[in-house]
Amino acid sequence: MPALSDTALQKLFTEARTHNAWRDQPVTDATLHQLYDLLKWGPTAANSCPLRIVFVKSAAGKEKLRPCLSPGNVDKTMAAPVTAILAWDNAFYDQLPKLFPNNLDARNWYAGKEKSIYENAFRGSSMQGGYFILAARALGLDCGPMGGFNADKVNAAFFDGSSWRANFLCNIGYGDPSGVFPRNPRLDFAEACRID
Numbered sequence: 001m002p003a004l005s006d007t008a009l010q011k012l013f014t015e016a017r018t019h020n021a022w023r024d025q026p027v028t029d030a031t032l033h034q035l036y037d038l039l040k041w042g043p044t045a046a047n048s049c050p051l052r053i054v055f056v057k058s059a060a061g062k063e064k065l066r067p068c069l070s071p072g073n074v075d076k077t078m079a080a081p082v083t084a085i086l087a088w089d090n091a092f093y094d095q096l097p098k099l100f101p102n103n104l105d106a107r108n109w110y111a112g113k114e115k116s117i118y119e120n121a122f123r124g125s126s127m128q129g130g131y132f133i134l135a136a137r138a139l140g141l142d143c144g145p146m147g148g149f150n151a152d153k154v155n156a157a158f159f160d161g162s163s164w165r166a167n168f169l170c171n172i173g174y175g176d177p178s179g180v181f182p183r184n185p186r187l188d189f190a191e192a193c194r195i196d
Contacts, residue, residue: 011137011138012134012137012138016137016142016143017142017175017180017183018143018144018145018180018181019142019143019144019171019173019175019176019179019180020076020144020179020180020181021076021079021175021176021178021179021180022076022079022080022081022142022171022173022174022175022176022179023173023174023175023176025081025173025174026081027057027081027082027141027172027173027174031139031141032055032082034139035132035135035136035139035141035172036053038131038135038138038139039051039128039131039132039134039135041131042127042128042130042131043127044124044127044128045120045123045124046096046099046100046103046106046109046120047099047100048092048093048095048096048099048100048120048121048124049092049095049099049124049128050088050089050092050120050121050124050125050128051086051087051088051089051124051125051128051129051132052087052088052089052125052164053084053085053086053087053132054084054085054087054158055082055083055084056082056083056084056085057081057082062077062078062083064157064158065077065083065085065154065157065158066078067153067157068149068150068153068154068157069148069149069150070148070149070150072148073146073148073149073169076144076171076179077146077169077171080144080171080172080173081172081173081174082171082172082173083169083170083171083172084132084169084170084171084172085154085158085166085169086125086128086129086132086166086167086168086169086170087125087159087164087165087166087167088121088122088124088125088164088165088167089121089163089164090117090118090121090163090164090165091163092110092117092120092121092124093106093107093109093110093111093117094107096110121165122167125167126167126168129145129167129168129170132170133145133170136170136172140174141172141173141174142172142173142174142175143170143171143172144170144171144172144175145168145169145170145171146168146169146170146171147168147169149166149169151165151166154166154169
């Protein structure tokens with residue numbers, strides 16, 4: 001498979017920015033379906049696919065989310081066309097007979113094993129969250145991922161009585177460049193990597 005063009009790499013990585021302001025342009029449900037249908041192909045351990053997403057679009061949904069947010073995240077989240085609650089499913093292993101049919105015992109690797117459930121669900125949903133951001137950017141959407149929220153409040157408001165748990169939030173839409181901060185530095189290879 002050939003490498004992506006420089007333009008594609010810029011769109012996904014080097015020129016992509018975290019957005020805090022949004023143009024008044026809706027994100028269609030069809031685009032959200034397309035977004036999921038791209039991100040779902042990213043790899044996870046034993047193809048467990050623990051990510052679950054609530055796309056909060058409605059005024060009522062946004063108001064339910066408002067008290068869960070840190071003060072600095074309220075205005076930009078209320079203004080975003082969509083806020084995705086990226087969560088994991090603590091019962092993800094119930095889908096393994098479908099998702100990992102080459103080993104029908106895979107469900108037993110996790111069932112009843114809280115530490116293994118949490119580690120796989122959190123790690124896998126975090127990886128899928130990265131795929132979510134890249135898929136959104138590939139579709140022309142801008143992203144504003146954030147951790148400034150009360151997970152217990154989100155879980156109570158959106159997942160009460162379910163096995164889903166909030167990982168992080170991501171505002172998505174069509175960004176207004178006026179809300180973009182100057183690019184912060186990143187670590188160089190020698191600071192963050194080694195080759196053994």
